[in-house]
Amino acid sequence: MIELRSVTHAYGDRPVLHDLSLRLEERRIAILGGNGSGKSTLARLLNGLIVPTAGSVSVDGLDTRRDGRAVRQRVGFVFQNPDTQIVYPTVEEDLAFGLKARRLPRDEIARRVAAALERYGLARYRHQPAHQMSGGEKQLLAIAGVLVLEPSHVVFDEPTTLLDLRNRRKVIQLVRDLPQRVVVVTHDLDMIMDFDRVVVLEGGRVVADGPPAEAVPAYVERLG
Amino acid sequence: MLGLYLHRDSAVHRLPAGAKMGGLLLLTAVVLTLPGAWGALAAMVAGAALLAAARLPPGRVLRDLRAPVVMLALLFGIQALLAGTGWQDAAIAVARFAALILLATVVTLTTRVMDMVDLFERLFGLLRPLGVNPAKMALMLALTIRFVPLLGDLVREVRMAQRARGVERNMAALFVPLLVKILTMADDLTAALEARGYDPADTGSQR
Amino acid sequence: MLSTRDLVLCALFAALLGGLGMAPPIPLGFLPVPITAQTLGVMLAGTILGARRGGLAALLFVLLVAAGLPLLAGGRGGIGVLMGPTGGFVLAWPLGAVITGWLAERFASGTSPVRLFAVSVVGGILAVYAVGIPWLALVAGLPIEKAALGTMAFLPGDLIKAGVCAFAAAAVRRAGILPLHA
Ligand SMILES: Nc1ncnc2c1ncn2[C@@H]1O[C@H](COP(=O)(O)OP(=O)(O)OP(=O)(O)O)[C@@H](O)[C@H]1O
Ligand SMILES: [Mg+2]
Numbered sequence: 001m002i003e004l005r006s007v008t009h010a011y012g013d014r015p016v017l018h019d020l021s022l023r024l025e026e027r028r029i030a031i032l033g034g035n036g037s038g039k040s041t042l043a044r045l046l047n048g049l050i051v052p053t054a055g056s057v058s059v060d061g062l063d064t065r066r067d068g069r070a071v072r073q074r075v076g077f078v079f080q081n082p083d084t085q086i087v088y089p090t091v092e093e094d095l096a097f098g099l100k101a102r103r104l105p106r107d108e109i110a111r112r113v114a115a116a117l118e119r120y121g122l123a124r125y126r127h128q129p130a131h132q133m134s135g136g137e138k139q140l141l142a143i144a145g146v147l148v149l150e151p152s153h154v155v156f157d158e159p160t161t162l163l164d165l166r167n168r169r170k171v172i173q174l175v176r177d178l179p180q181r182v183v184v185v186t187h188d189l190d191m192i193m194d195f196d197r198v199v200v201l202e203g204g205r206v207v208a209d210g211p212p213a214e215a216v217p218a219y220v221e222r223l224g
Numbered sequence: 225m226l227g228l229y230l231h232r233d234s235a236v237h238r239l240p241a242g243a244k245m246g247g248l249l250l251l252t253a254v255v256l257t258l259p260g261a262w263g264a265l266a267a268m269v270a271g272a273a274l275l276a277a278a279r280l281p282p283g284r285v286l287r288d289l290r291a292p293v294v295m296l297a298l299l300f301g302i303q304a305l306l307a308g309t310g311w312q313d314a315a316i317a318v319a320r321f322a323a324l325i326l327l328a329t330v331v332t333l334t335t336r337v338m339d340m341v342d343l344f345e346r347l348f349g350l351l352r353p354l355g356v357n358p359a360k361m362a363l364m365l366a367l368t369i370r371f372v373p374l375l376g377d378l379v380r381e382v383r384m385a386q387r388a389r390g391v392e393r394n395m396a397a398l399f400v401p402l403l404v405k406i407l408t409m410a411d412d413l414t415a416a417l418e419a420r421g422y423d424p425a426d427t428g429s430q431r
Numbered sequence: 432m433l434s435t436r437d438l439v440l441c442a443l444f445a446a447l448l449g450g451l452g453m454a455p456p457i458p459l460g461f462l463p464v465p466i467t468a469q470t471l472g473v474m475l476a477g478t479i480l481g482a483r484r485g486g487l488a489a490l491l492f493v494l495l496v497a498a499g500l501p502l503l504a505g506g507r508g509g510i511g512v513l514m515g516p517t518g519g520f521v522l523a524w525p526l527g528a529v530i531t532g533w534l535a536e537r538f539a540s541g542t543s544p545v546r547l548f549a550v551s552v553v554g555g556i557l558a559v560y561a562v563g564i565p566w567l568a569l570v571a572g573l574p575i576e577k578a579a580l581g582t583m584a585f586l587p588g589d590l591i592k593a594g595v596c597a598f599a600a601a602a603v604r605r606a607g608i609l610p611l612h613a
Pocket of ligand 1: 011033036040041
């Protein structure tokens, strides 16, 4: 479970999140909101990529400020642009990156990479330069690079924004099938219709929070 | 990024990168110290023998050699014409370096980029006492290889965008947006590395 | 110690050098040789990243060229090119970036294009020529004056690049992005 207690976050002296308190315990949670409403900031707080200026964030009882490393092991993060998430030249090497950073034994790394190549349909790209893959394939690789670390939660920040219809569906399906707890920041309403909970942000505050049937219409109304 | 490597099934290809680089260094020292044209001649023979042993297509090798060798020959020709005297010394210098370039080209064509990069990483390991962190060097090399094609696209893209706005040949108008874009990429990439558990304080002593 | 962001910036600027080599050279009509922007990349690495990170970026690039990636303008690369007559002008890039960066940190950390131009000339042109010209003389068996004279064909283009670097670095600094000391 991820818990935010009176979280305020400011960049310089400009606050973008105001005194947010949330207990995120449902399995599928979506965060909606207009541009600049603070969604990405909130998402990045969840795995300790940034720490709040005031208040605290904890994951399964671990504080992101104190136990950043342990938190990042638990919470995977997928960004919008696959191009800046793939860090190694070829698919196989990139999948191994996070595992190496975690100092796992060599054979364990090889085993997990091989399993991930199969599971996410990347086996035939194994030695291919990431540069030669399509946007959707790259995003699948980026997601696989996070899932191979076996996190207990995965946070996605607009994972489908740059994808075409078909790849969007693929990613949506993949997210739907994940056994992990999932928090998704998105503008993609199709993706979240069967989610357990939707949190709507506006100007750094929660303006609606509930099941999609309630929160999504509230969001649409506010935007319109 | 496949590099200039040309795959063939040969003993030269199978030699470890370290042996080839070491050999090249040694031969360079020998060629430059042997008096007269002997070193050049020896290196030329060695180069030709290796070329044959590596089963490299001579046409391709010649193509790779063309630029530096033509340039050397041109420079030499001009000198011989203008100076008259002292052309023998110049001839020896040119022959020496032509031979060394041939040898170096054989090494490049028969060694995979990743094997060379691995060799560099091991060499960086030797520099650890000087504060060099081989794991960081390795990561930076990999990141660079990954991002060269992307930046190639970016350069083209920005150039196209400028052209579309009627700005031709204005290199300044090219570089400002390019640098801004690189900064955004740097922020995103830093976040992505750290989100996947990369910790720069880690000494990476395991690798 | 290099932070994650430092590693990323070094790699991105090294990759920028490669990316610039992939773009077709810009013909400037009035110059005898077309301009490739790679040396401009060296000056930018120094002025924008500073001595340490800029030098490292150029070093990464040279290592990958030596490893056999065709990253030099015209798709050239490999040890043979580095050992060739013009190899010194490439091998000198890490030094050039370090000197540009060192000078920039001390004398051109603001937004003055004149100062940025001056440090780019010293680090990106003088330092590079100081290695490249003797190398050319040695490899081609040329007297050093002749090697220097031949190199002058590239001077106008390189001066233009230093100007572009000064303008671009000043603009980026004015916008407050990519700080030199961070
Ligand atoms: N690194 C940063 N430094 C300064 N300000 C920032 C930074 N990141 C975001 N901001 C500002 O904080 C506010 C919230 O940004 P955030 O990225 O969280 O919004 P968002 O809801 O994700 O928007 P979008 O839908 O456009 O992705 C914005 O006004 C943005 O300009
Ligand atoms: Mg966002």
